[in-house]
Amino acid sequence: MVKIAEKKCGLCGKKGKLTKTKCCDEWICDDTENYVMFSYAKSSCYRNHDRYTLCAFHYNEGHKGKWQDCKKCKKDFKGEEYAYFTTNEFNFEPLEDVPEFEPTYCSKCNKQINIGYDPHSMTPSSNEYVYAKCFSF
Numbered sequence: 001m002v003k004i005a006e007k008k009c010g011l012c013g014k015k016g017k018l019t020k021t022k023c024c025d026e027w028i029c030d031d032t033e034n035y036v037m038f039s040y041a042k043s044s045c046y047r048n049h050d051r052y053t054l055c056a057f058h059y060n061e062g063h064k065g066k067w068q069d070c071k072k073c074k075k076d077f078k079g080e081e082y083a084y085f086t087t088n089e090f091n092f093e094p095l096e097d098v099p100e101f102e103p104t105y106c107s108k109c110n111k112q113i114n115i116g117y118d119p120h121s122m123t124p125s126s127n128e129y130v131y132a133k134c135f136s137f
Contacts, residue, residue, distance in 0.1 A: 010092050011045045021049060023059030026092045040119070048090040052116070054082070055091060068095060080104050084116035108134035 008015045009029045019030040029045035042048050050056045054077075058067035067073055067086075074082060079101030086095040104113045106120070107128035113120050119132035 009045055011049065011090065014045075019046065021046075021056070021092075023049075023056045024092055042090075045090075049092075052085060052088060052090045054085040055093075057085065068093070078104075078115075080115045088116055104129050106131045106134055 006015055007018055007027050009018060010026045011028060014029055017030045018027050020026065021028050028049060031044045032046050035041065035044045035047050042052075054067045054070075054073050057076075058070055058073050061072070061076075063070050063072050077085060079099065080103065083099045083101050087098050088094065104115055105111065106113055107123070107126075108130050111131065113129050113131060115129075121130050121132060121135050122128070123130060
């Protein structure tokens, strides 16, 4: 008798309410209803993959081929953003080698910003990055 593997989320390993991603056809937690708007929490597998990976961006933009080889995608993201979107824990197939990039610094306090994890904003007029605590309205 052959045992059939039970479906589980390819990111966190949980079983239960699952769906398949549109971009890469992988099983993932169907948990978007748990996300609280403007909390920026990274507790939803589906939302994390959809918002923070080049895989989903590539699909949503209608690019052809594999996201790992896409020159359009690479052009659309600054070095550190490209590195984060291609290697973070929300990818099913992250790039093996982290692309080199220049670090990003807050234009107000000059402290280094980790684009993927530190709260920040980008000023629309100058494309400068600012820590959330340094941003004034």
